Structure formats: structure tokens, C-alpha cells
Amino acid sequence: MEAIAAANWILLSGALLVLAGIASSLLATRFGAPLLLVFLAIGMLLGEDGPGGLAFDDFQLTYVLGSLALAIILFDGGLRTQAARMAGALGPAAMLATLGVLLTAGLVALAAIPLLGLEPLQALLLGSIIASTDAAAVFFLLRSNGLHLHRRVGSTLEIESGSNDPAAVFLTLMLTALIASDNAVTATQLLVQLLQAVLVGTLGGVLGGRTIAWALNRFELPSGLHPVLTVAGAVSVFGVTSVAGGSGFLAVYLAGLVVANRPVRAYANVLSVQDAATWLAQGMMFLVLGLLVTPSKLLVVLVPALGIALFLMLVARPVATVLCLAPFGFRRNEAAFISWVGLRGAVGVFLASVPKLVGLPNADLYFNVAFVVVLASLLIQGWTLAPAAHRLGVALPRRDAPTRRIELDLPGQLHYEMVGYRVAPDCAALRGVGLPSWARGALVVRDGQVLTPEQAGALRAEDYAYLLAPPGHVAKLDWLFVERSEGLEAERELFGSFTFDGSVVLRDIADYYGMLLPESVAGRTAAELFAERYEGAPQVGDRIAVGTAILMVRELEDERVTQVGLKFGSAALNLIADAAPQVGRPSIRQRLRRWRPRRR
Structure with missing residues (x-):
């Protein structure tokens, strides 16, 4: 009977934790706090130093739960990435996910040697543990803040955060094996393992994604089982690829990418259930990590760990980002934002459990430092994500339609x-x-x-x-x-007071309103500019700064811009005031009305 009572208490506790997470999400949204911090705080309160007093140190279970949660999260990231969005972003994202991880790990190692007194190989292991950005944190915070980023910036961030975990996992496992074997593993063996992880992971992901899509379309399943099949298939892809010696994390992300870009049955239902599964996976990861940490032990390494966190945010990540993006023509503000969104999350603390499992020296140090770095990243970078996007000019002034679909x-x-x-x-x-x-x-x-x-x-x-x-x-x-009535104010803010046809040559607009335009765009139409900037798929609210004005997509027809809003800055208004129309000459407003097309 005691066992039954204990089981009931466990079920009740689990349900109450989920309800607490749901309630706290409302509070977090109201105050703009990263929701992931709420789960982390709940875990710490229930832990050894909190009121709950629960002593939890099962790193084997942590690794299993973390792998399951990360597989679901990465699959969700791939499932929401359309091939059309990858144009122009695949190259820079791949560079950040590979070379960027290596550079970040190496730079962090340089700071960890004097701050923590570690040997070079141990410092490099610490750098590898916290080198990758966290897909859960990036995906979740971008969506929860309602941010619409410039297409190439947003796509680069999402692809990088979803694909850089395999590099960090491989580096961590490689260095852990190297330290545990006292340098008995050769460089050739490590290179073979890397190639095997990438090749088998890629093959497993492509075949797994095709298999999931085929199963969804082939079998007539009862209502509600298609999403279950998808989640179970994703976890199976992760497990089979890992057993075969490949990178399961790379495979499950690619599987989601394949499914997202193939016609599949019940896709809307799959996405809906995947939302819930990803939310639970994120909450579970951060809850378990909060249980694992002992706050009293963090105080011993708090100062040097904060030093490493600041070095990572202000030096290592920006340097690695600038070097990796240099060949791709990113503007300074775009590179700055991408470097600032190098959010660390549960993946870093999850990887810090690997040395604990193996029993390496300084394993507790790795775990505690990684936890402080993750906490600092979520507090500083997570809380300033939206202001940074608007400050650096990479957020599109697009408002989600307030309608239920x-x-x-x-x-x-x-x-x-x-x-x-x-x-x-x-x-x-x-x-x-x-x-x-x-x-x-x-x-x-x-x-x-x-x-x-x-x-x-x-x-x-x-x-x-x-x-x-x-x-x-x-x-x-x-x-x-x-x-x-719900969108009038947003409409004025987004599109300005003037409207003209998307097929009008911009030089004509400039001549009438005294705008200063570069010669490279003066002879083109607004529709052509938007089609090029947004890879042929602009949306209402997309904008381009042209000379002294801002052009904004107002209406579309067959994905081609048909009406454009014109908004002037203070400098442009001064120029227009100086070039006031002569007597008998049509006013600016009258000329604008000539270009307003008749509605069908």
C-alpha cells in the first residue's frame, strides 16, 4: 500500500508541476521574463538547498531525459524550417555551426586557463560544453517575444541553433574520451569518429525523415495518432542513428527538415501536438537541471564563472560570429544581433553531465560553471532579446493578425x-x-x-x-x-501616410519628393526590390530603407508587391519642406493619389 501511495504522490506532484509551469508562463509573459528561467527556478526551489529539500544527483537519468528532450526540440526546429527560408542562410549557418563552435570553444579556453586554473585540454573541454547556442532557448524566445526578423538573419539563427549541437556534442565526447584515456586516442581515430558521426547522421536523418513522411501518407490511422507517430518516429531516428555510430542530434534535426518540406497528411495536427511536446520537453530539461544544482556550491565558483560568461557574451561569441559571417556580406548590425543571440541553455548543462558520468577530475567544476553561464545568458541576453532586435534594426515591424484560424x-x-x-x-x-x-x-x-x-x-x-x-x-x-478597427493605428505606424503602386519606378518617386536615392536602386521598382530582398516571398509589413525613406509592403497579389507604403524620417521631411511645390503645381498628396490604384 505504501508503494501505491508513493506512486500517487508522484503523479500528483508531476501534475502540479505542469500546472505551475502553465500558470508561471502567464506571469513570465506579462513581465517579459524568459519562461525557461521559471522552470529552472522551480527546480532549484524543489532541490537540495530549497524548501523542497529533494536531493537529486542521478546523472544517468539526466542524460537519458536530456537526450529525449533535445531530440524532440531539434526535430521541432527542423519541422518549422522551410527550404525557401534557407536561401542565403545555409552557408553562414553552417559556418557558425562548425567553425563558429570551434572558435568559441578555443577562445573560452583561453579565458578559463587563468580564471579557473585549468590545464589547456580541460579548459578546452569546458569551452566545448558551453560553445553551442541552445535551440530550445533560441526557438522559444524568438517566438514568445513575437519577433519577426529579416529573413536571412532569422533563418541563419534558427538553422545555426538547430544544427550546432552535434559539433558541441562531438567535441565534448571527444575531449572527455581523450582526458579519460590519458591521451591514448590518436588524432586519426578522432577524425574517423567525426566523419562517421556526420555521414551516418546525415544519412540517418534523410532516410528517417522520408520514412516518417511515407508512414504519415501511407497508413490510414485513427484520428489523433498521426502526431504520435511523428514524435515516436523522431525519437526512433535519434536512437537508431546513435546506435549506428552517427550523430543522433544531427539526424533528428534533418529528419524534421525533410518532413517539413514534403507534402504530408495531418500536418496542422502534427505541428499542434509538436508544440505541446516541445513545451513539455523544455520544461522537463530545465526542471531537472534545477534539481541537479546545489546553489551553495555555486558560490565557490561564482566570480570566475561570471567572468567566463561575460567573456563568452562580449568577446568569444562576437569574434567567432564576425569571422564566420565575414565572407557572406552581413551588415554590422546583423552580425551584432546574431552574436548577441548566442543564447546558452539546457544543452550546455546537459553536456556538463557527461564528465560527471565518466568521473573526470573537475567534473563538479564543469557543471557549476556551465550552470552559471547558462543562467547569466538567459538573464542578460534572454531578457534583452527584443530590445536588441529593435535597437539594431533587424526586427520587421510586422504584427501578427489578431484573428483565430x-x-x-x-x-x-x-x-x-x-x-x-x-x-x-x-x-x-x-x-x-x-x-x-x-x-x-x-x-x-x-x-x-x-x-x-x-x-x-x-x-x-x-x-x-x-x-x-x-x-x-x-x-x-x-x-x-x-x-x-483593431489595425488602424498599427497600419499608420507600419505603412506611413502615403501609398503608391509597386510597379512605379523609384526614380519618379524621388524626383517628386526630393528623396535621395542610390543609383543602384533608382531605376528599379519597389516590387523588384522586395522580391530580391525577401527571396521572392515578401509579406505584408516587410520593409526596406531606401535613401531617406522607408518602403513597406502594404498589399500583395500572387506574392508580388502591388501596393507600397512610404514613410519619411525627420531628415526626409526637412528635404520635402525645402522643396515645396510651386504655385499651380500639384501638391505632394495629390501626386500620391494619382498612384493609388483602384480597388477591384
């Missing part, structure tokens, strides 16, 4: 899904803005009756419109159904 999977159909919206009063769909060519109406629910598009005719306020659209394009329909 219903997505329905269509059995037997892989290229379309059904999406439903409530037609808000005075939304764009009611003001004459038509559907894109890739979407078509399916049915309309009006006053409790189900009507075909032909029977319904023009949409009315409070209708429920159901459309067919490709899965990757669904989010682009949201702006059609936003209530105008």
Missing part, C-alpha cells in the same frame, strides 16, 4: 488543407481585397446554414468562411480577416 486536415489530400475564419466587420475581405490565386473558397456558414460560395455570394460580417489553401501559405490569409 481553424485548420482542418483533408483525408487523401496532401497539397491543400481547409482553413476557416470568422469574417470580422470591416475586414479587408469585405473591402474588396480578393483571394490570392492559390486559395479558393470552399463553403460559407451564415446564420447556421452551410452554403457554397456561389450560394453565399459576397461575404458578410459574422460569416464563417472556409477556404482551401496550400499548408505553407495558410498564414498569409490572416490579414484578409483582421477587423479594421
Whole structure:
């Protein structure tokens, strides 16, 4: 009976922890705190030095749970990366994920030798443990802050954070084996292990992703099992690849990438359940890590560990980032932001458990220093992520549409899904803005009756419109159904007071309004500029600074910019005031109206 009672208490405690995490997420969102810190704090409160008094030091279980959680998180990162977003970002991300990890580890080692009194090989092991950015922290904080970054910056960060863990894992395991064997492992053996890890991991990821996609499309499963199949398949890819001697972390990320870029059944359901699985995985990792740490032991290494954390944030990561991005033409503000988003998270503390498992000398030191570095990174970099993005000018002024979207999977159909919206009063769909060519109406629910598009005719306020659209394009329909009263202020802030057609040559705009334009863009249209800058897939709210003004995408048709907003800075307004129109000459506002196209 005591065993049954203990099991019940364990189940109750687990449920209460999940509920506490959900409640704390609301608090964290309100105050802008990184939610991952909340889970870490809960673990520390329950731990040995906290009110809970729970002594937990099972590093074997920690490694198993950490591997499972990291596999789910990396798969989720790959699952949300579209191939179109990788254009222009794959090269710099690969450089950061490989050479960047090596440079960061080496630079941190240089600081760890004098600060902690470690030998060079031991210092390099510490540098490898905290060298990689954490996919969980990066993905979560970017989404929770609602940041929309310039396409190449955002894609580089996401691909790097999802793919640099294999390099850090390999370095950590290699150096751990080297120290444990007293340098008995040769350089040739290490190189063979590296090649095997990369090649087998790549092969396992591609084959595993194809297998998961094939299984989703091949088997008629009961409702709700497709997401379960996907998560179990991802963990299986990780396990099989690791047993075969490859990098399971690389494989599971590539598997998600393959599934994301193939037509699969129930994709919306898979993403929805994956959100919950990733959230639980993140919470579990940080909760366990909070249980493992003993705050009283952190005080012994607090000062040198903070020194290493600051060196990592202000020197090692920026130097490695600048060197890796130099060949790819990133601007200084973009490179600065990428270096600042070198967030450390649970991966670093997870890797610090490897020396503990092997029983290396200074294993406690590695773990405690890694924990302080992660805590400092989340507090400093995590809390300043959004302000840094806006300060450095890499955040797009794009606001997510305040509308709820219903997505329905269509059995037997892989290229379309059904999406439903409530037609808000005075939304764009009611003001004459038509559907894109890739979407078509399916049915309309009006006053409790189900009507075909032909029977319904023009949409009315409070209708429920159901459309067919490709899965990757669904989010682009949201702006059609936003209530105008909710977006007027944001519209003025985003697009300015003036509008012109996207096909107008920018030199004509400059001549009329006294704008200073570089010759390289003066002869081009705004539509051409946006198509080049955003790899052929601009979205409403994307912007480009041109001379003394800012151009913003206002309307799209078939993914081509048709209307552009024009917003002037203070310098541009002074130039326009100096070039006031002569008597009898049309005013600026009148000229702008000439370019405003008639709505269909």
C-alpha cells in the first residue's frame, strides 16, 4: 500500500508541476521574463538547498531525459524550417555551426586557463560544453517575444541553433574520451569518429525523415495518432542513428527538415501536438537541471564563472560570429544581433553531465560553471532579446493578425488543407481585397446554414468562411480577416501616410519628393526590390530603407508587391519642406493619389 501511495504522490506532484509551469508562463509573459528561467527556478526551489529539500544527483537519468528532450526540440526546429527560408542562410549557418563552435570553444579556453586554473585540454573541454547556442532557448524566445526578423538573419539563427549541437556534442565526447584515456586516442581515430558521426547522421536523418513522411501518407490511422507517430518516429531516428555510430542530434534535426518540406497528411495536427511536446520537453530539461544544482556550491565558483560568461557574451561569441559571417556580406548590425543571440541553455548543462558520468577530475567544476553561464545568458541576453532586435534594426515591424484560424486536415489530400475564419466587420475581405490565386473558397456558414460560395455570394460580417489553401501559405490569409478597427493605428505606424503602386519606378518617386536615392536602386521598382530582398516571398509589413525613406509592403497579389507604403524620417521631411511645390503645381498628396490604384 505504501508503494501505491508513493506512486500517487508522484503523479500528483508531476501534475502540479505542469500546472505551475502553465500558470508561471502567464506571469513570465506579462513581465517579459524568459519562461525557461521559471522552470529552472522551480527546480532549484524543489532541490537540495530549497524548501523542497529533494536531493537529486542521478546523472544517468539526466542524460537519458536530456537526450529525449533535445531530440524532440531539434526535430521541432527542423519541422518549422522551410527550404525557401534557407536561401542565403545555409552557408553562414553552417559556418557558425562548425567553425563558429570551434572558435568559441578555443577562445573560452583561453579565458578559463587563468580564471579557473585549468590545464589547456580541460579548459578546452569546458569551452566545448558551453560553445553551442541552445535551440530550445533560441526557438522559444524568438517566438514568445513575437519577433519577426529579416529573413536571412532569422533563418541563419534558427538553422545555426538547430544544427550546432552535434559539433558541441562531438567535441565534448571527444575531449572527455581523450582526458579519460590519458591521451591514448590518436588524432586519426578522432577524425574517423567525426566523419562517421556526420555521414551516418546525415544519412540517418534523410532516410528517417522520408520514412516518417511515407508512414504519415501511407497508413490510414485513427484520428489523433498521426502526431504520435511523428514524435515516436523522431525519437526512433535519434536512437537508431546513435546506435549506428552517427550523430543522433544531427539526424533528428534533418529528419524534421525533410518532413517539413514534403507534402504530408495531418500536418496542422502534427505541428499542434509538436508544440505541446516541445513545451513539455523544455520544461522537463530545465526542471531537472534545477534539481541537479546545489546553489551553495555555486558560490565557490561564482566570480570566475561570471567572468567566463561575460567573456563568452562580449568577446568569444562576437569574434567567432564576425569571422564566420565575414565572407557572406552581413551588415554590422546583423552580425551584432546574431552574436548577441548566442543564447546558452539546457544543452550546455546537459553536456556538463557527461564528465560527471565518466568521473573526470573537475567534473563538479564543469557543471557549476556551465550552470552559471547558462543562467547569466538567459538573464542578460534572454531578457534583452527584443530590445536588441529593435535597437539594431533587424526586427520587421510586422504584427501578427489578431484573428483565430481553424485548420482542418483533408483525408487523401496532401497539397491543400481547409482553413476557416470568422469574417470580422470591416475586414479587408469585405473591402474588396480578393483571394490570392492559390486559395479558393470552399463553403460559407451564415446564420447556421452551410452554403457554397456561389450560394453565399459576397461575404458578410459574422460569416464563417472556409477556404482551401496550400499548408505553407495558410498564414498569409490572416490579414484578409483582421477587423479594421483593431489595425488602424498599427497600419499608420507600419505603412506611413502615403501609398503608391509597386510597379512605379523609384526614380519618379524621388524626383517628386526630393528623396535621395542610390543609383543602384533608382531605376528599379519597389516590387523588384522586395522580391530580391525577401527571396521572392515578401509579406505584408516587410520593409526596406531606401535613401531617406522607408518602403513597406502594404498589399500583395500572387506574392508580388502591388501596393507600397512610404514613410519619411525627420531628415526626409526637412528635404520635402525645402522643396515645396510651386504655385499651380500639384501638391505632394495629390501626386500620391494619382498612384493609388483602384480597388477591384
